[in-house]
Amino acid sequence: MAAPKTRADQLHIYFTADVAPYMPPIRTLxxxxxxxxxFSRLGGSYRNxxxxxxxxxxxxxxxxxxxxxxxxxxxxxxxxxxxGEHLLEDGEDxxxxxxxxxxxxxxxxxxxxxxxxxxxxxxxxxxxxxxxxQAAAGSTLTFTFTAKNIGTSLIYNVKVWLDVLTPYxxxxxxxxxxxxxxxxxxxxxxxxxxxxxxxxxxxxxTIPAGSEADGRVRAWLRxxxxxx
Numbered sequence: 001m002a003a004p005k006t007r008a009d010q011l012h013i014y015f016t017a018d019v020a021p022y023m024p025p026i027r028t029l030x031x032x033x034x035x036x037x038x039f040s041r042l043g044g045s046y047r048n049x050x051x052x053x054x055x056x057x058x059x060x061x062x063x064x065x066x067x068x069x070x071x072x073x074x075x076x077x078x079x080x081x082x083x084g085e086h087l088l089e090d091g092e093d094x095x096x097x098x099x100x101x102x103x104x105x106x107x108x109x110x111x112x113x114x115x116x117x118x119x120x121x122x123x124x125x126x127x128x129x130x131x132x133x134q135a136a137a138g139s140t141l142t143f144t145f146t147a148k149n150i151g152t153s154l155i156y157n158v159k160v161w162l163d164v165l166t167p168y169x170x171x172x173x174x175x176x177x178x179x180x181x182x183x184x185x186x187x188x189x190x191x192x193x194x195x196x197x198x199x200x201x202x203x204x205x206t207i208p209a210g211s212e213a214d215g216r217v218r219a220w221l222r223x224x225x226x227x228x
Contacts, residue, residue: 002076004087008047008095010151011158011193011225015143025098026117029055031106032064034098034116047096053116055088055098061108064088068096069118080104130207138209142175145201147223152195156226159187160201163220171221172202184224193225 025034032055051069058065058077065074066088073091080086080102090096098116130139149155161181162169170178171188181187190199203221 002087002089002094004085004099005151006153007087007089007097007227009087009097009099010149010153010155010227011223012148012150013160013221013223014146014148024119026119027114028116029057029064029112029114030108031103033101033103047093048090048098048118049096050118050120053090053118054113055116056111056113057108058111061110061112062104064100064102066090066096066098068093071096080107130213132213135207135211135213136209138211139205139207141205143203143205145203145221147190147193147199147201149193149195149197153227154192154194156192158190158193158199158223158225159184160190160221160223161187163218163222166218166220168205168207168217169219169221170204170206172204173200175202178202178204184222187222187224 028034048068049070053069053071054067054074056065056067056074057063062080063077064080064086065077067074068090071090071092075089075091075094075097078086078088081104083104084102086100086102088098088100147158147160160171161184162171164182170180172178173188173190179186179188188201190201193199205219
């Protein structure tokens with residue numbers, strides 16, 4: 001059983017100026033509290049994506065497992081014997097996970113399965129929509145992000161980059177030199193991060209003057225790191 005804050009959940013990236021939920025879960029099992037996915041408090045992995053996942057209790061209702069939206073396989077069962085926080089990983093991709101705060105006495109008394117739905121909250125970060133007038137005039141804003149090691153062991157080679165479909169953004173480690181890496185091989189390297197320590201990086205959004213308003217524009221950041 002994987003302990004919380006020791007796996008893919010150990011790197012926590014959050015936007016220092018906003019605590020709005022990005023992907024709140026809808027529905028859960030009795031006794032299982034699922035936090036909304038936030039930048040400031042990690043409730044689950046953004047890699048879960050949107051759609052319907054499955055949270056199941058097996059055996060006597062105290063063996064929990066998770067299957068992310070689009071996955072075909074439940075992750076390892078986690079035996080719950082007391083109240084506490086537990087990490088539930090998908091069976092195909094352990095980077096897709098849930099943090100579950102469990103109240104043991106309220107868990108089901110037998111097998112039970114519950115769909116869990118994820119839907120994005122638009123405009124939670126990078127400010128509100130850009131109007132047609134603002135796009136025509138041009139706009140530049142800079143946002144500060146923090147990458148935090150919420151575990152106790154050293155993690156290595158923390159990297160951040162932009163999704164290949166994300167326009168208008170650039171990233172920097174010093175708020176001076178900005179780059180636009182679109183693959184992990186080109187990524188901005190933040191380096192090693194001790195347990196409990198942080199690394200700061202910056203994201204600049206530049207809307208060129210004369211741009212047309214487009215409600216389909218996405219702003220996605222990617223990150224990776226190496227463990228022990």
